[in-house]
Amino acid sequence: MDEQQIRAELREWILAHAKSKPSGELTDQTAILETGLLSSLDIVEFVLFIEELRGDEVDTDDIEPEVFTSIDTLWEGFFGQAAG
């Protein structure tokens, strides 16, 4: 799965689980938690979805909450070159 497909999958999951509709388009820079699209209780499900996409487990001890800021930070934190 290439980067664009992964970003699209992340976007689709967020929209499917969003507590409210985003005020505008959901871009890769939209603040996911700050705007209330997802809550802390969604994080476990979201992490498991990310594991499935990565094909590898996520160690949340190594993750800072900031990684959940936007699709850009999710890509960098979980799938980009810096991801462990």
Added chain:
Amino acid sequence: METASQLAVRLTKQSRDQFWNVYTEFDWPDSLDADRYAMTPELISIHGTELWESLDEPTRKRLSLYEVGNFFSLTLQGERPLVAGLSDRLYSKRLTHEGTEYIHHFIDEENKHMIMFGLFLQKYLGKVYPEKKIALDRTYAKGEEEVAFFCKVMVVEELGDYYNVKMMLDDAIEPIVKQINWVHHRDESRHLGFGRRHLTELTEQWMPTWSDETRAGFSDWLGQYIKSSWNDFYNPTMYKDAGLEDPYQVRKMALAHPLTAEHRARASKKLVNIFLRLGLLLEAPVL
């Protein structure tokens, strides 16, 4: 009716009378018997599903070890913030003097449970399953955080106790697992009694000051919290460790299966009824 402080005096005496040593309480066998179930089959997360029916007996028994390992792990992981939160309340205005006395025992017993679960997990699984939760800051109405904390305590303890009671009465499972469940239940029955009384008093104190919007928001959060606590019972890593294929699909299948939904509703009934009666839940959540 007995107040939380009066109850705390009685429970403190019981804790002192039953004081136990986690390092001498158990005779740990060198290994577990692969021919026995490590967990009561009816409590296994995929029990009753088509997948369960398709598994042979050795695979079911292997899965039971990882299932009980996941159950002990999520209980241990739930007890960590509980102990942190209780410690934070010692000698503060949030507890009476009698409450503080009892919370010392509550913390001591929870610490011993974490040691007990940790010893089991390291010895027979070689690991503790990590939790995937990440704490995020949120804003609260006055008293809301305090009520939410004791709701979380009750969720981890009531759901765990449902499993403890089933397994402590099951002679067919591994004796060490049966004993751990019994020891846990013995202490938890006191913690649950105190938690219910204390949460009732907190709710009576704070909820009348909340707006309708806060009350609705709290009910929504609490329903989601119970649901997310249940989701932890369906751990893909546990399925993978037991040798099941497509562990993430197993999780989705198990969570969506009507028989497991019935199990969750049955096991949560007491907990949900307490929250409904207190008005903390406005309606029963779909679990």
